[in-house]
Structure formats: C-alpha cells, structure tokens
Amino acid sequence: MCGIFGTLNLAVSNRASEIFSGLYHRGPNAKGLSIEDNVELFHTRLSIQDLNVTGRQPMHHHGLTIVFNGEIYNHMELRKEYGLYAESNSDTKTLLMLFELMGMKMLDKLDGMFAFALYDQFRNELFLARDRAGKKPLYIYSEGNGTAFSSELNILNQIFRPEIDYSSLSGYLYLGYHYRKATPYKTVMELENGHYLKINTKTGKQFQIKWFDMSSCYQHNNRLSYEESIDELDRKLKLSVNRRIDSSDLEIGSFLSGGIDSGIITAMAALHKPSLKTFTVRIDGSYDESPLALQVAQKYDTQHTVVDISFSDLKNNIEQILINYGEPYCDSSAIPSYYVAKAAKKYVNVVLNGDGADELFAGYRRYVPFKYFDFFNSGKLSKISAKILSGVLPTAHEKKSSYNYIYRLLKFASYSDILKTYSAATSDIMVGYEDQFLIDPDLDDINDDLRRINQLNLSPLNKLLLMDFQTILFSGLLSKMDIATMAHSLEGRSPFLSKELLEFAPGLADHYKINGLNTKYILRDLSRKYLPGDLIGQPKRGFEIPLKNWVENQLKDIINDYLLSGDAFYPSIIRKNFVLDLIAKRINISEEKRAKILFDVFALEVWYKNISRSNLSGVHLEASLMQV
Template sequence: MCGIFGGININQKAFDTMGKAIDHRGPDSKGHFFHRNVKIGHRRLAIQDVSNGKQPMSSNGFIISFNGEIYNHHSIRKNFLGDQVFHTNSDTETLLKLFINLGIDGLKLIDGMFAFVIYDLEKNKLIMGRDRAGKKPLYVFHKDSKLIFSSELNSLKKGVSDIDINHDIIVEYLKCGFISESNTPYQNTFEIMSGELKIFDISLNTFETRFFFKIEEFYKRKSRVSLVNAIDNVDKLLHKGIKNRLTASDLEVGAFLSGGIDSSLIVAIASKYVDSIKTFTVKFDGSNDESFYAQITSNQYRTDHHELKIKMDLANDIEKIVSAYGEPFFDNSAIPSYYISKEAKKYVTVILNGDGADELFGGYRRHIISNNFTSKIGKALYYIFKYLPRSRNKESYYTYIKRFSTLARKRGLDKYIRLTTDIFSDYYDFDNTKLGPLLIENSNKSFNKLDEVLIADFKYLLFSNLLVKMDIATMQNSLEGRSPFLSKYLLEYVPTIPERHKVKNFKSKYLLRKLAKKYLDPRLIDLPKRGFELPLNYWINDILKDVIFDYLSPDNTFSSNFVDKSFINKLLSNPNSFDANKREKMLWSLLTLEIWYKNLSK
C-alpha cells in the first residue's frame, strides 16, 4: 500500500509539496521519475518484496507508480508471463509486465486492489487504472495543458494553485450524504472509477476511457445454481481470496474481529492457513460492546486476540479526522475507524476486514425491504404510521419500518436516499442536484428489485463512502486493509447467484448465514447487523455542542450558501421542531461541510 502522485506541466515546488502531503501513505521509501514535462512520484509502504520493489519502476520504455497489492501475482507470472525475465519478486513488476504484454485484458486476471499510473514513453501517453471495487483511490485534475494526479485530494490540491469549488457537487453531498461516482467537490477534478482505465494522450491533450469490469454485467448473468452448490462455491472462493491475502505479504497479517458473521468467517477460514492469527476487537465508550461474541470466535480458533479499549478525544480530534478526507464526508463511523486503525497499527501493518460482504450478499435491512415490500404494502404502512408516534430508539424495527413506510411516496433518487442516508428528507429540498439517474430508476427491467439496490449500493455507497472511509482511516496510520469479500472471484460470482439465496423472507445474508454454520458458534449465526452504533446524539448535544455552534452559528457560514440560514438557526436552537435522529444527521453533515471548507486553504 502506497501513495502515488505527479502530473504534466507541474512545477517542482508543487510536486514536492504534493509528495509531502501523502508521506503517511508510504513512510518506508520515496521515489520519483522526471522526463520532459512529466513528473511521477511515489511513497512506499513496503509489504511485498520489502528489500526490492522500489518505485517508480521501469521496463521496456514504460514507467509505473502503483498503489495497492496484487495477491495472485505469482500465479500470473507462472501462467501468463512465463517467458518474461523478472528482476524482483515485487507485484509491481508483475503488474507492469502484465500490462505491457496483455494490455487491458491483463487487468481482468488480477485479484487485488490497485490504482496505478503507467507512462508510455514512446507513445507519450499516461495510463491510469483502478481495481474492480475502487478500493485504492486515484484523483485527477485536468485543465488546459496541465494534468495532476494523486492518491488523496489533499495532496492533489497542493499541486493546483487555482482549484475552485464545484457548488453543484456540494448540493449533491448535502442531499445524498455522499459524492457519487467520478465527482469531486472541485471543478476540473474527477476520480478514476472502479474498473476503469483512462488513457491520456499528452501530445493531443485528450482522454480515452475504457472499462475492464462493470458489476452490472455480472448481475445479468444469472445462474440457476442451487443453494447448496452456491454455498459450496462461495466457501471455496472465500478460501481462495483469504489465502491470497494472507500469503501475499512479507509482513504479519492480522484481522479485525467484530463478532459479526463477516469478520468471524474471515478469521475462521484464515485460521486454516495461519496459526494464532492476531485479531482485534474494539470497545468504545458509548457504543455497542461486541467483545463477548468476538471472544467466542477467538477462543474457538485460538487466535492471538487483542481487545482494544479506546477513549476518543473527539472535541480535539474532530477537525483532524474529518479534514483528512479532502472533501465533505458524512459517515460518522469515520471517527471510530480512525481510532481503530491507529491502535491496530501498534501490532500489525496489514489487516483483514469484512468490507463488501453486505453489499454483495444483501446484509442491510434495506435489502429485506427491497425484496419484500410492494407499493401496496408501502402505501398501507404509510397511512398507519402517519398517525403513530415516533420511537426514541433509532435502531428499533418500529423506527425502521416507520421510516420506510414513506417509500411508496418516493421515486428514483429520493427513494434511494430514504433507503440509505436519509438526512434532509422531508425537511429540506435540494431541487438542483446534478446527481444522475440511479439504477433504481431502471426502466428496462433488466434487474429485480433486490439486485437494483445491491448494484446501487456497490456503485454509490461502497465506492463513494465505505471504501473511501477505510482507505483514509487506515492510511492516515500507515496501515493496509485487505478485503477478502472484494476478491476478483467473489465479485465475478456472487452477482450471478439468484436473489432468493441472498435474502429469504425477512432474513438478510441468508447464504452467508448458512455458510457460517459450518464454521461458527451457533450464537453468532443470527445476530442482527450492528456495526458501529455510535452515540451521535451525545456527540451533537454534549461534547461537540460548542464546536457545532462555533462552526454553524455565524452569519457567513459556507453552509448558508446552500441551506437557508434561518433553517440552520432553527436546527441549532429549536431541537424539538425536528425528529431527533434526523436533526443529528443534518447537523453532522453541515458540521463536516464547514470543517472541510475551513481547511481548504491549509
């Protein structure tokens, strides 16, 4: 895991400043390549072939700067590059020679996470690519004859003297709680998409865009596999993905263990290949304690278990944590993710996590809703819950069903937002959002209702939110996170599984729960999804109350360009006018927007 940066027609001072801004991503070594008007830099966190593998790396007139890991690079060398001469044992050299010899088709062979820039000296072209899920980030600024790229937006900004805010995207953020697809909050700036290859012709100053992976194409390949065979296939592929992620490292690999079935399955299978794997469970003040369930799995597989007890200094750390994203970032679980990564780094440099399991296998309550609730049921629920009081327990099924009782009155983007982030819905309208049509507006009926939401989750919330969160949280602490559920094998197979095996009646992640019975204690199988259920109410109304007022009460706030100041003042001073949960989320989204804006000039 590393940091990459550079550009075309960028001055040396800006280049050096960009590199310094991502030193935390690669503290082990630094490298650069200069040729004509092209500058390419690298910061390395050495995981594979620690003694070699320094970057940028060159071969036959091609230069690469690469961030990520190719877990199956040894088998790629053996099966597809047998005639090549290698000078290192590095996956960077494998990736470079794979692309030189097979081009974009070579990327289809990779099980890994990656973002790379390859410079073709002969053709004077810059080739930028990203993995299937978009685990490793790559941002690009392009204006006139200048192109700048980096692993992080905060680094990218250092290379641009005249970067401007894209106000339409700020509206998108406030409405949705995420910034979608290739969008960023800056003009002339975009993100390389998951599964995308973008080729920039330096001489012509033009882009060519190609994709080697689109998950919706695999959802179209529905099989009729039985549940028994699907469980067996997923079991084998999960083994393959986990084994690859354990063995493709010269350093010790640990695992997060939350007590849920995703991380517990990973630990159970990992223990088949590693003795006494280090596992980590976290206890936070005010959050759910899953240490009991984590300990069950740890005892079962005799892991080297560490229970991390963390006290957050949120009032002092909030600005540092939020501003690290380089964009407004709504997901408040970014806070514990930072502290967890900081503590885990004291023990290991590489760690396994369960990211992607819910988005592939149907692990959220919205997937149950999508799979079971018809418009008629929704309309009936709407008129029933319309006259019933609110619950004070935001995690109760009563609250959840009441929230979704309004789905029958929602369409397209508004419906998806109600299913997911649900921030300003029913309180404030953002009519001029530029977010494109989501798949839940699909009119050709290519996908069933569950698959439509699963695809949207993968393309929007996973790509634009969850993976961004874990990349920044881990890399701020020079920790590499690996996600077996996002392996090439599962990403290409799980979408083909019939939806009835993923959500059955009112049971989420049905297939994974069935698989878990093979490995886990029965007490874990039917636990509800919990994640980080954070005390946002306590944060907003107590420890961050003064911080929020300091940011939002002045008349000249940045937020007031998008939300009426009278509405913001009402949020601050008249809490009883709002549903408590919605008020917390609205204030949090405005606070993170202000923190981002304040730190733009730093």
C-alpha cells in the same frame, strides 16, 4: 501500500517536498520521482511486498514507467500462467510485464486493489486505472491540455487550488456523500471503480473506458443448486483469504467484531496462518460485542486484543479525522474506524476486514422488504396510501425500533421519484427538506444511474444491491476505510471484494441471500461450519455510533462554534435559519435525523475552513518565494 501523484503538461517538480509531505502517511518507507518528457510521476512507499530496493518506484521496464498503489494478490500465479520471469518478486514488476504482453486487457486478470499510472513512452500514452470495487483512491485534475492525478484530494487543492463547485457541495449535503466521480471542485473528478483513463501525451486528449461492469454480473445467473453454491462460496472465500495473507511479507492481522463477516474471515485466516493477531473494538456506551469476538479468538487461538475507545479526546481529534478525507465526509463510523486503525498499527502493518459482505450478500435490514416488494415501482395507488399513512403517523424517534422501521418503509414507498425512494432507504439525511436548499443539488448522475438500473431486468433486491455497490460501498464505505487505515500507514485488505466473489455473488438466487426475514442467508449458513453458534443469529450492527450523544455532548461546543460562526460557509448553499432551528430544536424531527443533518453540515464547515487556511498559507508561501 503507497501514495501516488503525477502530472502531464503541468510541471510541479519544484514543489516535490510539498507533494511528498502530503503523501507521506501513505508511504513512509521510501519516495521517488521520475521526470520523462512532459510526464512527472511521484511515489511514496509503504513496504509490504518485496521489501528490498527492487520494489521501489517509479519503476521502469522497456520504455514503460509506473507508479502503483495497491496489491495484486494473484500476480505470482499470473507470472506462472504467462511464463513471465523477473528477479524481483514485486507485483508492480508483474504489472509492467503483463502490460507489455497484453496492454490494458491485463486488468481482467487481476485479483487485487489498485490505482496506478502507467506511462508508455513509445506510444505516447498515459494510463490511469482503478480496481473493480474502487478500493484505492485516484483523483484527476484537468487544466487545458494538462492533467494531474493524486491519491490525495488535499494535495490537488494545495497545488492547483481548483474552483469550488457549489452544486456538487449541495449534492453532498443532500445525499451525505459525493456521488461517484463528483468532488467539491469543478475541475477535479474521482476516477470511478472499474474504469481507466487513456491520455495521449502529445495532444492531451482523454478517453475513459469502463473495463468492469458490475451490472453485467447481476444479469448473469449462475444456476447452481444451493448446495453447489455454498460449496463454491466456501472455496472462493478461502482462496481470497489465503491470497491476501500469502502476498504480504509482513505480519498480518484481522479486525474481529461479533458478527459473521469478520468472524468467517478471521476463522479462515487463522486456519491458514496460526497465531493470527485479531482486534476487537469496545465502545463506551454502546453494545459490547467483545464477548462474541472472544469466542472466535479462543476457538482459533488468535493473539487477541480488545481496543477500548472512550472518545474522551474526540473533541480534540474530530477536525483532523474529517480533514483527512480532503472533502466533506459525514459518515460518523469514520470516527471509530480511525481509532481502531490507530490501535492496530501498534501491532501489524496489514489487517483483513469484512468490507463488502453486506452489499454482496444482502446484510442490511432494509434489503428484506425489497425481496418481497418493488418499492421503486410500487404504483400510484400504493404511493398515495403510503404517503397518507406516513403523514398521519407521528415521527419515529428510535433508530432500532420496529415502529421506526415500519415508518421508514411507508416513507420510501410514498415517494414518486426513485432518488427520494433510494435516499430514504439508505442515507436518509435531507429527504423531505429539499426546500431548504438555496443552490439546487447536482443529482443528475445519481438520478441517471438509478433510472438505468431500474430499467434492467433484475429483481428489486438485486437493483438495490447494485445501487448500493455504486453508492454506499464505492462512495462511502471503501473511502472511509482507506482514509482511516492509511492515516496510520496501515493497509486494509477485503477478501469479500476479490475478483472471484465479485463475479460470483451477484448471480446467486435472491432466496439464497434473503430467506424469510433472515439476511445474508447463504453466508450465515456457511458460517455454521466455522463460527460458534452464538454468532450465527446476531443482527447486523457494525460500529454502534452514539452520534446523537456526541452531537449533544462531546461535540456540541465545537459544532456550535462552526455553525454559529459569522463567517460560516454553509449559508451560501442551505438556509441558515433551518440550521439554527435544528440547533435550537425548533423543528419537529427525530433526534437521530437532527444529529445526522447537523453532522453533515459540520463536516462541510470543517472542510471549507481547512482549505481556506491551506490556500491562505499557500498565498503567503508564494509571496515569500517571489521576494526571494
């Protein structure tokens, strides 16, 4: 795994030390810089494959230069298929040879996670690309005919100081995340998953191409019987796990919770690689899944470690955890993810995880009602009835209660526009408080995408799954795990997000995913072959996050320090009295939602204070350089 940065028509090589410093955690083993014509390419390396010098970057081949972040798990298979040979076993070298052979059509062949920049000197073209799911980040800054890109948003701010986009930040506060290409800056976008950018290096003209479209996978019914489907799932998942183990020249481990996603990954990995190292989190004050995880570890004789997290030092670490994201980020599960990655790094450099299983196979509880009812098009009478009922019923307070579940169903059935319905069913942060915004949230892109998906000839369940792939997975979960692991120079690999499974799972019949009230039905069925019976019926838990407790205890003082500050930033976007009333508990709202909103605003403040400090130090640095 690596960190990449580069520019076209924006010379910044005189600031190389700053850039390498900002990328260091992504690649502490080596660094490199290539300057060719008007293109500068920077790279820092975390050595996983081809550990010798032949794997170093930027890498050159017949007029092509590349900086690459990621792993291509099937690259040796592709070499064999197309008769390619090189002394180096580097997957980066394979990419260069494939590009020479077929250009960007090579992307369709790749099973892996990646973000790369490839400069073709002869054709005067620069290509920037991301993988199907968007596992590895890539941010792009534009200025006139100049372009810069980076694995890290923080570096782009540090070098170029782009103008803040208040409407985008308002959108973040509403949704709880920046949607797809949106960032906090007007001149910076995140390159979307399954896309690449082609730039003419002479004119600076850009062309964006979508090379992978998840919606087309959902429109393809694989028409397999249930028995054929479960056998095919077994084969494809084994292939994915084995590839992700075999493509590492270093020791590999696996995150192991008490659920079936990480459990089946661990089981398949342990069968392929004996003495696998496994890691389980035990969080003080939360449901303890470690006994269930231990059953899997003992069954497959793994080298098992239980990581106890008390969060006693959370107040001291929370700012740095959030600053790592380079933008406001309020998914509180980023906190335990950070701690478990830190612990795992002591033992391994690469870990497997179960990311993507819930979004592909319908693992969340909210998917069940969408299997049986189209909440996106529920009709005027249904919406009126639901609105009346949800208005009469008292506010729900307990996240896990059956009453709260029914209450939320009524709420998202009552909304007249699709964005409110979707937001209420997912993040559910600012729905119902739209009148508290001083700046209208920029929600055009997500509204357009939701309407487009709603027009597709898909079942309500598959519409929601596709929406979640676009939003919850891409804009939330994957960036969370990438930042949490790379903060400790740890590489995370996700077998459920392989090329084969992304193309296969969407075409499964709805009742293979949701059967009765059972989520992830086909995956649970397959897991009977590999896991102890106690795990099979366990509900989806993920990290049990005591956010209400944190907001009231460990983080109360620091949140109040930020939100009650006289120079707080958020009152430029949202009404200050609304936040003050939340702090003082003067609003009739569930404790869970109150904590989510306060943490949402707190994350915005931490981000803004950090970039303000960064920009101020940059001004002082430039002034001192001018005096010299």
